[in-house]
Amino acid sequence: MQGRIIKGIGGFYYVASAGGNIYECRAKGIFRKEKMKPLVGDYGEIEIIDEKEKTGNLVKILPRKNQLIRPAVANIDQALVIFAVREPNPNFMLLDRFLITMERQNVPVIICLNKEDLGDEEEIKEIVEIYSSCGYQVLVTSAQKELGIQELRRELEGKTTAVAGPSGAGKSSLTNLLAPDVQMETGEISKKLGRGRHTTRHSQLIPLGEETYLMDTPGFTSFYVEDMEKEELRHCFPEFAPYEGECRFQGCTHTHEPGCKVKEALQEGKISSRRYENYQEIYKELEEKRRY
Numbered sequence: 001m002q003g004r005i006i007k008g009i010g011g012f013y014y015v016a017s018a019g020g021n022i023y024e025c026r027a028k029g030i031f032r033k034e035k036m037k038p039l040v041g042d043y044g045e046i047e048i049i050d051e052k053e054k055t056g057n058l059v060k061i062l063p064r065k066n067q068l069i070r071p072a073v074a075n076i077d078q079a080l081v082i083f084a085v086r087e088p089n090p091n092f093m094l095l096d097r098f099l100i101t102m103e104r105q106n107v108p109v110i111i112c113l114n115k116e117d118l119g120d121e122e123e124i125k126e127i128v129e130i131y132s133s134c135g136y137q138v139l140v141t142s143a144q145k146e147l148g149i150q151e152l153r154r155e156l157e158g159k160t161t162a163v164a165g166p167s168g169a170g171k172s173s174l175t176n177l178l179a180p181d182v183q184m185e186t187g188e189i190s191k192k193l194g195r196g197r198h199t200t201r202h203s204q205l206i207p208l209g210e211e212t213y214l215m216d217t218p219g220f221t222s223f224y225v226e227d228m229e230k231e232e233l234r235h236c237f238p239e240f241a242p243y244e245g246e247c248r249f250q251g252c253t254h255t256h257e258p259g260c261k262v263k264e265a266l267q268e269g270k271i272s273s274r275r276y277e278n279y280q281e282i283y284k285e286l287e288e289k290r291r292y
């Protein structure tokens with residue numbers, strides 16, 4: 001029987017079947033021999049051990065569409081990065097790093113700007129404009145006022161979406177609105193229970209509907225751009241793409257070269273200066289790392 005791994009804890013894999021049952025499975029030894037670790041999001045084949053107890057063996061993993069490295073999950077269609085207009089204030093460096101890591105792995109990103117109710121209209125407009133002009137889909141929501149939820153739901157339809165974003169941005173609150181029968185702990189509740197940040201949790205798929213899943217990935221909150229050649233970085237800024245190959249020098253890094261079309265576009269206000277500054281900072285970081 002085929003199913004999808006929705007959770008993996010302590011050597012057990014929880015596999016959801018097409019019929020809506022969840023089987024607790026162990027992976028057979030073949031995986032260890034093949035050095036292949038089953039991942040949350042994997043489609044696989046199971047042999048049922050006990051139908052009443054809903055236990056089985058995971059015997060095969062079907063070919064993956066893709067595989068993220070951090071978090072280690074499989075078969076992601078897109079990522080949703082949620083951040084708040086206020087409380088906490090947006091950290092654009094963090095957002096840009098996240099976008100880079102997804103660009104690099106060819107995962108489309110939807111940006112969700114939450115807590116619209118706390119924000120300044122002009123500021124929200126500016127953020128939406130900057131990231132839309134880079135080619136990203138940007139949604140504005142308020143979990144508190146239940147604004148923009150239908151639009152968000154539409155974007156998730158039929159896809160597996162990995163959710164990311166800083167703590168406190170409203171990830172759990174939005175998830176609860178999208179999947180009312182799941183009920184993730186939101187900030188207030190975890191405070192009440194005295195748990196919060198240090199609770200160990202695992203990646204899991206939350207079913208929202210037919211073939212529609214949210215991948216909740218705790219720890220998917222900080223992003224390091226690593227193991228990357230500095231020359232690769234410019235390809236992770238989609239707004240640079242129209243100028244690629246147009247600069248005076250071949251292989252222009254858009255940092256210091258004369259006759260650079262990206263810098264021209266920056267001066268003309270066609271490229272966000274904050275995005276460009278973050279590009280330069282990360283570029284420098286990658287350059288320095290190579291020296292050690």
Ligand SMILES: Nc1nc2c(ncn2[C@@H]2O[C@H](COP(=O)(O)OP(=O)(O)O)[C@@H](O)[C@H]2O)c(=O)[nH]1
Nearest residue numbers: 115142143144167168169170171172173186187
């Ligand atoms: N004002 C306002 N508060 C929100 C909104 N969304 C979430 N919150 C609050 O922000 C806090 C953190 O939300 P939570 O969903 O736990 O964030 P998470 O850490 O990203 O999962 C909670 O106290 C929520 O009630 C919103 O749209 N507007």
Ligand SMILES: [Mg+2]
Nearest residue numbers: 171172185186
């Ligand atoms: Mg949360």
Ligand SMILES: [Zn+2]
Nearest residue numbers: 247252254260
């Ligand atoms: Zn250039």
